[in-house]
Amino acid sequence: MPEREPLAPAVAATRLAVRRALAPYAGGAVVAGVSGGADSLALAAALAFEAPALGIAAVSVTVDHGLQAGSDAAARDAAEACRAMGLEARIARVEVAGPGGPEAAARRARLDALRAAAAQVGARAVLLAHTLDDQAETVLLGLARGSGATSLAGMSPARRDPDGLTWLRPLLGLRRGDTVAACAAQHLAPWQDPHNADEAFARVRVRRSVLPLLEAELGPGVAEALARTADQLREDDEAFRDMIDETIEDIVEHAEAGIAVSVAALAANPAALRHRVIRHVVASEFGVSLTRTQTLEVGRLVTDWAGQGPIDLPGCRATRSGGMVVFAARA
Template sequence: MRLPETSAVLELRHAVRGWLVRHDLGSAVAVALSGGADSLALTAAAVAEAGSVDALIVDHQLQPGSAAVAATAAATALKLGCRSAHVLPVEVGREGGMEAAARKARYAALDGAREGLPVLLGHTLDDQAETVLLGLARGSGPRSIQGMAAYSPPWGRPLLGVRRTVTRQFCADLGLIPHEDPHNDSPEFTRVRLRAEVVPLLEDVLGGGVAEALGRTAEQLREDNTVLDELAHDLLRVASHGPGHTGDTHAHDVTLSCETLATAPTALRRRAIRAWLLDGGAKALTGKHLQAVDQLVTAWRGQGGVAVGGGEPGTRLVAGREHGRLTLAHTDRVRPGERE
């Protein structure tokens, strides 16, 4: 399909072409296609710029007629010139709420069907701005407001510098009719209210350019975080010792020297602790978890361990301090003095 040379079409093609050149992952890609304007525009631009494109359409089966929507998206993908189009029905669970459960099911389906290809996602600058605001509200540090990465293997996001209005204009220029997901207008979802109420208000009060400013902030923080993570990795290597010294067969093999950690700047120390906890099996770490474990290093008064998410059935994963070292082990129960 030959694309018209409108400003919207050229902007998207330039964004996709730049992403492909920067990451040099070969001539074939997969695209996650929902049928909405963002993913439709991305699919068409990818067909024009990549050697071959496979469309992956996830049917969450959450709304009546979802199979028909998915089938229409698949047919459109083939019409646009995709090499293949695959509909992936999924069962969405309930853990963490519908949004989180649907996201988990979607990414699992895409990962299982991509056959080694990078998967392009239609996240735009507007999505990035909303993500930064959500992270800011959580208050869990710079990592939560660095937004989405342009490439976090296998997920690629070529449109993080493109506004949502441009993808809609792109579809209009091609005569494409996007699917309008009713969930995108439902005020019960926080992201929808950000999109419909908060961001427009900020644009009005601050005189415009808010989405772009938030996008730049995310990019700068991501660059800073990359450097800090590298330095924290060096600190973790120096502070580490293995195997564990707890005598517990369920212990994490690596313990950390509290003395070494205590001499490091807070930003590096907490990043090192976070990486160590994640490597030991911790899940859904919060700022509260990190602060409590950090106090085992910097404010040691004989307090008990800190229970962090990630325990196995019937156990808790607990970070503690023994003989001047941080330890991590599964325990059968929360011991007296332990915190969650």
């Protein structure tokens, strides 16, 4: 009897990560986003191996954004690779449009397509192939934007939407080199997305220049350190969100064309919580995000008010009225 070829460490690591993520969904259905790149092919291969043992119906979805020549052929190749592994494979062709530039619009279209596919097959979870390297890049980009702890917290390994759909990132603890090695060990040929080499995109510059420079100048382990930072900040962010949820109903009330927040309650809280409440109220009521400068200006209506007038914000206006800060829609 011939000896079995030993399992490559990278293949074992991807399978273990996917097995742990899938455990709560035994007997159900899941969807995986598969672009055809090394990360998503390694995810698909691990999913194809682990899902049958858990009685899970696994479906791969390749989203064709139509943003470059040959994208339809690349989508077909990715779907065929998934079918060869034993997965049910689908292709979703989407239109990329809307605010925020092509990257943001493509991301929205991709997530919408994955959500629609999950609804069609009755899946409670969608698997995404982000790795530790993606997490480190996200933290660095958030740091450069000065976006605060929420952005620096990066991507969550599991995020549950209000409708119950959960977005899973089982490979978030693995390096990109692990997924490349897993593909090589399983004789999978990843698609090389030209966008991943286009330095017009900030993320590509971080990937190809900034992170390697940091590793060269500061020593190895920078990506892992950034990922650990994201984990710690995510814990802090979740704690703040819980505190806001517990207190928000007691300090806000409806106002004409908007919402009002108690000055006394805001002033009684530390600045970190006070500013988060302000951002949360504006985001929830008007669907916009405040910058740090805008948040601080609103905060001055609480802590440093000397009769100053209304503050114009995106989509609304903040005004001090007696013991309340009133956020009202702008005409």
